Amino acid sequence: MRRKIRVDFDEINVQESVTYILATEFALKPNIVKAQINDDSSGLMIFIVDGEPDVLDNAMKRLKSMGFGVRDLEKHITRDKASCWSCGACISICPTKSFTYDPVTWEVHLDIDTCIACGSCINSCPVKALKLNI
16 A cells, blocks of 8 residues: 655654664654745655555554654645646646646546645646645
8 A cells, every 4th residue: 555644743853763763663664745934943745655554553553653744745736627627737847747648638637646736737827727735
């Protein structure tokens, strides 16, 4: 099973190594796809983690017990279809090729499973039809 998770931290647990915990205690292979650290030592990381559902659940419980905010990311990019022109600007900027163009309908489609929540598409959209909800 593959899960996309958001981990929030603050000045209390910023020195803890989330990736080390996931790798050594749970034999998971976390892939950090986004990280942000603020001036006050708070921040967030977005991981893609593969593993057995029960192992992933236990790992998330462990992080929560350490004071991390942990939640699954689902539908983290939303698109207002009424505003979208299907111009393709998002297609050209997306590093994971999560946006595709349907040559029959001439519409842009998003594969949320491959999206890494980088936000590149947000700024590329001329009509602001995309929102990042992380």
